[in-house]
Amino acid sequence: MMAARVMVLDDHASLRRNLMALLEDEGFRVVEAGSGEEALQIVRATAVDAVIVDIRLPGMNGNEFIEAAHALRPALHFVVHTGTMDYVLPDELRRFGLTEDSVFLKPLSKPGALFAHLRSFSEK
């Protein structure tokens, strides 16, 4: 089976680079986007299995991106990666299958849980 292709959506470039290196070394194929708008273009143009989504972004925020991307590709999976400890998953997003388990706080203290979560998508 082909390794899952994961997009890292974050406006923090060094975070993106380091998270991508970690995912690559775990065998994932990775793409990156620095804004929700850019990420939507990539979703339109290429096959992506899952997106790791930062919430606080310039322009459209992470929640809005997930809604828009879900409308484009209902099969796409999402993981929220946020520095906001108070983040509450909006009901809208729960309807797309996101749960508390889909929310990872920065800094990522247990990357293993993220990998397992991403791999669970390709088994579905």
Next chain:
Amino acid sequence: MSTIENPTNLVVGKPLRAAFPFPEEVGSIILDAIQRQTVVKLPFRKMVGDRPHFLEVAVYPLSPAAHGGAVIRIDDVTERVRIEEVMVQTDKMVSVGGLAAGIAHEINNPLGVMVQAAQNIERRVSESLEANHRVAAECGTTVGTIRAYLEKRNILAFLDDIKSDGARAARIVHSLLEFSRRSESKRDPVPMEELFNQTVELAQKDYDLKKHIDFRQIKVDIKVDPALPPVPMVRSQIEQVLLNLLKNSAQALAEKIATAASENRAFTPQITLRARLNAGQARIEVQDNGPGFSEETRRRAFEPFFTTKPPGIGTGLGLWIAYVIVTDKHGGEITLDSAPGQGCRFVVTLPMAPGETT
């Protein structure tokens, strides 16, 4: 009044200095006021027994045409000064905390990236990743050679330093963020005996604490007055307060255990938890027989980032968090009695009236 040790019959007819021992500089200001015929008011500090009192002296010189001299009034304003100090202190500590939490929020992400980057470097120079061997070969070398260089130049140790000091900074940032996050504010009545037992259990399991002391070697006594009804509180917050106080005591006891062992003295580390009703409020005490605090440490103990422990142990935030939870979030009071060699005792007072936390 306790400030003046001498009853009136002992002071009449005595020289001023004998009747009331003013500090040197205050005495000369009084004499000067009388000579210049001006009214003077002057605050000063005087030790009464072992406690500092704040006094205010007012000098009203009498006309030399009459008998001369002066009326001197001395007020003990200790209580007023103390209340003002507590108010300023509470305000200061709460706002400093807000500022620190704001900074913590901004530091959290960059710090996370730094630690992550160090881990990435470590992984990409390790033997365990297949891709490393492939790329090293492309560059005409081997992972083994690269590692040999990194080891000889101590570079792997530097990486470890970034990781371990980064983790320490992350712990501090995390406790500030954890504390400032929006939290439960409803108060429920909690039986103190149950809360004490549960917190002691938490302390026994606390990982950070385990590295310094085995909590089970401490003799813990729990004394709850049966007349004390369940105390209204945000349970998770007061549990945090008690845990922080227990950790503080346990770390102090660890020091004393080490000192006693090096001097071949017997020492039984002990913590006593008490709760009772006092003047309509819940009075909760955490007392240890550790080394105690110096006056300077006692005064500063609740300040954020104040710590007497060596770097790496504790964050300097535990007692401050306890302070803010008790005073700002519960409208209570927390004080600390201690003297070197005397152990230390924290007293938390919580109102028994149910209410919302702020």
